[in-house]
Amino acid sequence: MCLADDHSLMRDGLKEVLRAVPEFAVVGEASTGTEAVMLAARLRPDVLLLDIGMPGPRASETIRQITRVAPETHVLVLTMNDEPEMVHDLLEAGATGYLLKSILREELIAVIRSVTSRPPNTVVLIVSRQTAARLKSRPTHPVEPLLTEREAVLLGLVAEAMSNAQIASRLFITEATVKRHLTNIYAKLNAVSRVDALRKARAVGLLDAGRNGGRPQRYPSLPVADAAVVRPGR
Template identity: 70%
Template sequence: MSVPPDPPAVRICLADDHTLMRDGLKEVLHTAPGFTVVGEASTGTEAMALVGRLRPDVLLLDVEMPGPHPAETIQQVARIAPETAVLVLTMHDDPHMVQELLEAGASGYLLKSILREELIAAVGSVAHRTSGSVVLIVSRRTVGQLHRQKPRDRKTQLTDRELVLLRLVAEALSNAQIAARLFITEATVKRHLTNVYAKLGAVSRVDALRKATAAGLIGDGRPGHAGPLHGAPP
C-alpha cells in the first residue's frame, strides 16, 4: 500500500519594519513542521508586491510600517491574492483597530506578546482558510469592548491611537514632537494623519480639528483644550 505524500508546506510571508522582529518570527516558524517563510517585507507597499509575486498561504502583517494604512494593505492583498490569509501581528491592543482590520478582511488579529505555540497554532488555523472564523488573541478588555461595539462606519470612527494623535495636534505639536511623544516615527505620524483626514473628510490639520470638535471627538480644538490624553504615554 502506497504511503500518502506529505501535505505541501504552509508558505508564509513576513511584513514588519524591524529586522530583529522578522528574524525572531522566522526562528519561531521554522521550528514548526510544515511551515516555510518564503519572503519578507519592511513596508506595506513591499508587502503587497511580495504577495502578488509569491502568493503565500499566510501574510503576517505589522500595522506600524511605512506605506499605506494597514486596512488598505489588507484590502489590496485580498484583491491581488484572495487565497492569502492575512494575520495582523501588533503591539496595539485597540478594539477599534481590531474591528477595522477584521472588517477590511484580516483573518486574525494577534498581539506580539503571544506565546510561540499560539502563533504557530494561529498560522496553521488560517493557512488554508477552511472556515469563515477568525483568530483573535487580544486582552479580555478588548474582547469585552468588541462585544459591546455596534457596527460602525470606518470613514468616521477613529481608533484610540488616532484620537491620541489628534489631541496632540490640538496641542499644536509638530509631527516630530508627536513622534517623540508616542515613540513612533514621523512617517507613522504622517500616515496616521492621512488616515484621520480621510475619515473626517478633512484637508488640513485645522480642518481636521474643526470637524473632530464638531463631532465631539476632542475638545474645542485650541491648544491646551484638547481634553485628556487617554492612552498616551506619561
C-alpha cells in the first residue's frame, strides 16, 4: 500500500501501525496530491491512504486522477474533516472509504483488510453519527459520463480497427465528423493517438461500455446511498 500525507510525522505513525501486520507492506509515500497520483500510476498499490489537506489539486480531482491511472487501487481517505458535503464529493470521485483520523488502530487495520475483499459497489465509512444521518437523507444524483453515447460507440469501432472512412460509413456521418469526435475523445482522455485513447479507455472501463452501446460512467464511483457504514465515529 501507499501513504499520502504532507505531514511526515503522520506517515511515520501510520507506518509503525501497518508494520505490525505481516500481510501489509508500505511501498511508497507522497506528500502532495500530484505525487500521490504519480505514485499510484507507477506502483499500482492495492490500497492508498490519502489525506485531503495536501498541497496540489483538490482532493476530489486527485482521487479522480488516481482512479483513472490505477483503477484497481482502493483509495481510503483519512482526514479530520467530517463535513457531509466533503464525504459525498469524495465518494462520488471514486474513494473506496472515508475514515476520520480519530479511528482506532484496530479499526484501520480491519478496514484495510476488508476493502480488497468487499464487492466493488460498496464503500466504507467511519464518520460521526450526525454526518452518517445526513448522508443517508441526502438525495443522490447520476454521474455524468465522460464520453457521450456517440463518442463511446465511435471509440468501440476504433477498437475494431476500423478506419475513419469505415466508421463514417457505419454511423452514416462524414469523415470530418469522425475526426471531430476523435479530437474530442482525445481531449477528454488526455490521449495523443488512437492507441493511447484505447489504452486509457480500457484502464477506466470505458471501452466495453462504448462497444455495447451503453453510457459509460465518468469515473468508477458510488452514490452515497450504497455506502456501508462500518461504525459511526465518536
